[in-house]
Amino acid sequence: MAGTGPTLRVEGLRTHFFTNDGIVKAVDDVSFAVDRGQTLGLVGESGCGKTVTGFSVLGLVDPPGRVTDGRILFNGEDLLTAGEERLRSLRGNRIAMIFQDPMMTLNPVLRIETQMVETVLAHQDVDRDTARQMARDAMGKVGIPSPDERLHAYPHQFSGGMRQRVAIAIAFINKPDLIIADEPTTALDVTIQGQILFEAQKLCRETGTALIWITHDLAVVAGLANHICVMYAGRIVEEGRLDDVLDWPIHPYTRGLLNSVPSQKKSGERLEQIPGMTPSPLNLPPGCAFKTRCPRADHVCDAEPELREAVPGRRIRCFHPHTQGTP
Amino acid sequence: MSVFVIRRLLQSALVVLVMSLLVFVGVNVVGDPVEMLVNPEADQAEIARVVQSFGLDRPLYEQYGLFLLNAFKGNLGLSFVYGEPALKLIVQRIPATLELALAALLMAIMLGIPLGVFAGLRPDSKVSKTIMAGSILGFSLPTFWVGIMMIMVFAVMLGWLPSTGRGATVNVLGIDVSFLTWDGLAHLLMPALNLALFKISLVIRLSRAGTRETVLQDYIKFARAKGISNARVVLVHLLKNILIPVVTVIGLEFGGLIAFSVVTETVFAWPGMGKLIIDSIHSLDRPVVVAYLMIIVLVFVIINLVVDILYSILDPRVRLRDVKA
Numbered sequence: 001m002a003g004t005g006p007t008l009r010v011e012g013l014r015t016h017f018f019t020n021d022g023i024v025k026a027v028d029d030v031s032f033a034v035d036r037g038q039t040l041g042l043v044g045e046s047g048c049g050k051t052v053t054g055f056s057v058l059g060l061v062d063p064p065g066r067v068t069d070g071r072i073l074f075n076g077e078d079l080l081t082a083g084e085e086r087l088r089s090l091r092g093n094r095i096a097m098i099f100q101d102p103m104m105t106l107n108p109v110l111r112i113e114t115q116m117v118e119t120v121l122a123h124q125d126v127d128r129d130t131a132r133q134m135a136r137d138a139m140g141k142v143g144i145p146s147p148d149e150r151l152h153a154y155p156h157q158f159s160g161g162m163r164q165r166v167a168i169a170i171a172f173i174n175k176p177d178l179i180i181a182d183e184p185t186t187a188l189d190v191t192i193q194g195q196i197l198f199e200a201q202k203l204c205r206e207t208g209t210a211l212i213w214i215t216h217d218l219a220v221v222a223g224l225a226n227h228i229c230v231m232y233a234g235r236i237v238e239e240g241r242l243d244d245v246l247d248w249p250i251h252p253y254t255r256g257l258l259n260s261v262p263s264q265k266k267s268g269e270r271l272e273q274i275p276g277m278t279p280s281p282l283n284l285p286p287g288c289a290f291k292t293r294c295p296r297a298d299h300v301c302d303a304e305p306e307l308r309e310a311v312p313g314r315r316i317r318c319f320h321p322h323t324q325g326t327p
Numbered sequence: 328m329s330v331f332v333i334r335r336l337l338q339s340a341l342v343v344l345v346m347s348l349l350v351f352v353g354v355n356v357v358g359d360p361v362e363m364l365v366n367p368e369a370d371q372a373e374i375a376r377v378v379q380s381f382g383l384d385r386p387l388y389e390q391y392g393l394f395l396l397n398a399f400k401g402n403l404g405l406s407f408v409y410g411e412p413a414l415k416l417i418v419q420r421i422p423a424t425l426e427l428a429l430a431a432l433l434m435a436i437m438l439g440i441p442l443g444v445f446a447g448l449r450p451d452s453k454v455s456k457t458i459m460a461g462s463i464l465g466f467s468l469p470t471f472w473v474g475i476m477m478i479m480v481f482a483v484m485l486g487w488l489p490s491t492g493r494g495a496t497v498n499v500l501g502i503d504v505s506f507l508t509w510d511g512l513a514h515l516l517m518p519a520l521n522l523a524l525f526k527i528s529l530v531i532r533l534s535r536a537g538t539r540e541t542v543l544q545d546y547i548k549f550a551r552a553k554g555i556s557n558a559r560v561v562l563v564h565l566l567k568n569i570l571i572p573v574v575t576v577i578g579l580e581f582g583g584l585i586a587f588s589v590v591t592e593t594v595f596a597w598p599g600m601g602k603l604i605i606d607s608i609h610s611l612d613r614p615v616v617v618a619y620l621m622i623i624v625l626v627f628v629i630i631n632l633v634v635d636i637l638y639s640i641l642d643p644r645v646r647l648r649d650v651k652a
């Protein structure tokens with residue numbers, strides 16, 4: 001598997017939902033890559049297609065949704081042409097996912113132990129006792145006190161933060177090559193957010209696991225990711241090294257996002273929300289989808305901007321980028 | 328947990344008491360019991376004797392007290408028709424009815440849950456649509472009519488199955504059962520299916536609704552994201568969640584099965600309580616009717632208790648609440 005390029009490379013991914021009301025282009029021509037030990041931040045407002053992107057990689061898009069185009073190369077193997085059994089053997093084993101709402105991700109009627117052990121037994125040829133020992137270790141690693149006791153508990157006996165730790169422990173239990181963390185801290189208190197972030201980061205660094213960190217909150221990604229993709233209405237609008245993007249956002253949407261994050265502004269400066277709402281995915285405006293909310297929009301934007309390299313190492317999708325002037 | 332059980336036991340006792348009052352009032356006060364008890368051609372002296380021997384001249388509350396006291400001792404009077412204790416007559420018939428009801432319950436579970444889960448997992452397939460159409464028929468066709476049709480087809484026209492009675496029985500621990508002989512099984516099949524038809528439809532609908540709701544839950548998606556087999560996702564993650572409401576309803580409906588067996592037992596001449604009660608109503612055998620009603624009340628109360636306990640075993644969240652309570 002070595003020497004086949006990055007751990008995950010997604011090329012021109014399109015995932016559409018064929019609903020009764022029309023086609024929802026939840027993911028429309030999305031490309032990115034993430035390698036061993038790297039963290040990719042996938043950022044954008046709610047509904048822009050982040051979760052669907054994650055599900056697409058795992059092959060878990062349910063009807064009426066379907067991946068219609070693109071390539072998903074995992075260690076060089078195209079997952080879109082892989083069979084269901086092959087995908088199953090990768091899920092939870094080589095590629096794991098952590099979900100947004102920890103209150104909903106664990107099965108309420110099964111013990112924590114059952115839900116952890118089955119993840120091991122599905123992929124590794126070990127006996128139950130070994131699997132149980134692995135579960136115990138995994139719980140210890142994510143900072144859950146007295147794992148022996150906790151293994152016998154049911155999810156409802158855990159707080160939200162503890163449940164998310166369990167979910168992270170499950171994600172790491174088979175030492176995957178890639179973890180997709182879908183807003184794992186969004187539903188948690190701010191203090192717990194920091195702890196969870198820290199645990200996940202530490203584990204990834206220790207194991208060299210590639211990480212895709214999905215969030216709508218740029219502040220969360222700052223200091224975590226190496227690389228960042230900003231999504232809007234199913235498309236990537238800006239992509240580059242995290243520091244570069246935060247220092248000098250080029251796309252008007254990224255600027256808007258940054259201006260609405262408190263920590264990015266000097267004190268005294270006003271926070272600005274991006275005006276307007278995300279357009280309905282069923283009737284996106286023709287041309288640039290950000291047109292209706294963009295301060296720089298003009299008649300040129302009635303055409304569809306292509307993703308292009310505006311400055312070295314930075315790809316954006318815009319006709320009037322902030323390439324000149326102040327950062 | 329034990330506090331919970333004791334509280335439920337006290338509630339149950341209260342229910343039985345209230346029902347005994349209703350049964351007593353229903354049978355002894357509505358309508359003149361003397362008229363039912365005495366030969367229309369009897370003279371005054373004879374009537375007086377009967378009234379006295381049954382305590383009908385005493386005040387009502389005394390009569391009720393006496394009824395309760397006797398009932399507590401297991402004495403619900405002698406059957407007018409058989410001259411035997413009414414309770415004994417009923418109890419003798421319980422195994423037959425119970426066997427029929429349990430067989431129907433088993434069918435409802437074994438057929439209803441798999442069919443319902445399948446229909447829930449593949450709501451758009453032809454098979455699922457057929458299953459759902461079948462369940463509507465099961466709901467809407469009257470039991471007695473289906474029973475008669477079954478007899479017509481399988482007993483009269485095809486001659487595959489016997490139409491009446493229990494067939495050869497085997498005595499197990501003092502109870503006669505049919506299901507241990509081939510002949511008994513053949514006799515059991517049609518009435519049990521007839522009685523089960525409504526419940527199968529109910530379980531199909533419940534399982535399907537539960538499945539459709541549960542497959543959308545995050546924890547099912549998460550289970551799939553862990554790479555466990557589809558079979559395990561369905562048989563463990565999904566089934567354990569939908570079993571909670573299904574078991575509750577099936578359990579509560581078991582009393583209904585016993586009560587409803589009246590119709591099926593009559594159609595198939597199944598010698599259970601239901602057949603006895605219909606015969607007793609026809610012959611105005613009041614003590615037997617009273618005994619039957621009291622037994623049915625007891626059955627319902629016990630079933631409710633068992634369902635509550637089962638429910639708490641299945642759903643850990645309920646268990647916790649009880650511990651705290």
Ligand SMILES: Nc1ncnc2c1ncn2[C@@H]1O[C@H](COP(=O)(O)OP(=O)(O)O)[C@@H](O)[C@H]1O
Pocket residue numbers: 017019024025026044045046047048049050051052053063064065281
């Ligand atoms: N099952 C579905 N049917 C129709 N549309 C869907 C479905 N799931 C997601 N979508 C649409 O896909 C888009 C992207 O959703 P999602 O990936 O969940 O957004 P995010 O995770 O960025 O908040 C949304 O517009 C949503 O309406």
Ligand code: SF4
Pocket residue numbers: 252253288289290291292294295296297298300301305317318319320321
């Ligand atoms: S293409 Fe036009 S509308 Fe779209 S982001 Fe750029 S300036 Fe704004």
Ligand SMILES: [Mg+2]
Pocket residue numbers: 047050051052100182183
């Ligand atoms: Mg999402």
